[in-house]
Amino acid sequence: MPTDQIQYKSRPGNLILSEPNKFKVDNLRSEEMIINVGPQHPSTHGVLRLEVLMDGEIVKEVVPHIGYLHRCFEKHGENLPYNQVIPFVDRLDYVASMNSEHAYAMGVERMLGIEQQIPKRVEYIRVLVAELNRIASHFIAIGTYGMDIGAFSPFFWLMRDREHILRLLEWASGARLLYNYIWIGGLFYDLPVGFEERCQEFVTYIKPKIQELNTVLIENKIFVDRTANVGVLPLDLAINCGVTGPMLRGSGLRFDLRKVDGYSIYPELDFNIPIGEGKMGKTGDCWDRTYVRFEEIYESLKIVQQCLEKLTTEHKRTRDFDPQALVPKKIRPKAQDLYVRAEIPKGELGFFFRADGKSDIPFRCKCRSCSFVNLSVLQEIAKGVLIADLIAIIGTIDVVMGEVDR
């Protein structure tokens, strides 16, 4: 509301930290000190604040302080009809919105019992755009990670190539990052005419570029020296901490919900699940996690190609195909609790719904975000590392603060 009143009065008491430090300076030993990293720091990938207890250059304890990007997703979810929550779902993991939308739409469709009726063409388009977005997300993860630890040019290359994906998705949905494209029971629009051909062109274009990325970054000796044996996450700790996604696979477990749950049309597609094998150092180090992301780009490209093939042959565009044909007018699921999960680029995204059966607004809409859980492992693996390695570890967790804070 516009106002001419001064909305904020300056008082010394208001200048204290909104979240006080866990460690007090008075209680420290003489060689210890507290370093505050963030919330405004490029290497924390957003508004993440870390309180680091240091002994010289060695990290003794890391306390993440989060909540700086809290936008009340769950409160909004309880106050809006199911279909109107989708734009908020976009804003959770804002570099891979299609994947989150897919998970959400799948959950509501499962509650309505229409999951099996979704037309094949719709499912193929969903998976196509979701995998394109997965590639874009991994481009960001690898590019910014390279930049974190000193390799500058891969970032520009990957941003350039990511832009091609974003243009494709913009063409399909009308928006560059926050799409609102996958709807409950269907899609906003069918793919535009010529999309398949352009997408195929992109796949042909990107393949040598990824090879180039491999040479310049992943297998680069400087990069390997910097990341191998750093931030080793043992598998038992990873599972106990609930870590999922490339982080868990980097620790050596072949666990991908696309294979395990086999949702949507993923069982019909042929792709592999890359895992970290400790090629350059110990299994579960920073290099392994980056390598898993890098290999997943190839696998996603494989999926994209298969989807394109199906979309141009078996499930071709027809004049009377309506992607909104199954979109329910009123979304009112029966009274039930449902937990749905799907693999997004960062890991397992889960939604917990409680429907009361009387309204088209969820009684409870909880988001189990993978970045939130993956970030909680930081305080376990960052003990005893150098402060420079702490930055290297944050990069491989691949946090998106929008999803951590929701």
Added chain:
Amino acid sequence: MLDSFVAIIKPLCQTEPMIDEVSSPKAIKVSAQDLVPAMDALYRNPTTYFDMLSCITGIDNGVQAATMEVVYNLYSIPFNHHLMVKVILPRDHAEVDTVSHIWRTANWHEREIFDMYGVNFKNHPDLRRILMPADWEGHPLRKDYSHQEYYRDIKVAY
């Protein structure tokens, strides 16, 4: 499948665990004092081996129902089993034991529920607010929550 899970935790419970078929995945309702022994058994028993705690959800059923719920989503990677465990708590005295000594991931999930609902997790190692500022008033996801008017002289407007 669900019956075998119930059979495992039944001898450890003081009150009978109940089955809730409507939920997906299917759920077991246990009472608050039975939670930790039941969860520990589900985690350790070699036939269940729920090694992954996917999610913990807090639910406020409103002032009229006067109950709160904490819902645990368990998953077993080797057996591919899903299970939901529900605990119903009185709204004015919402208190349950922590499971963060079994699964470390519970630590942050429980902090979030404490932050949003004010559920007290007994024996939790570090029960602080996590998303809201430390000096925020009230628990925002409670059904009867109304926000404070000013936070450090900044108007809190919706």
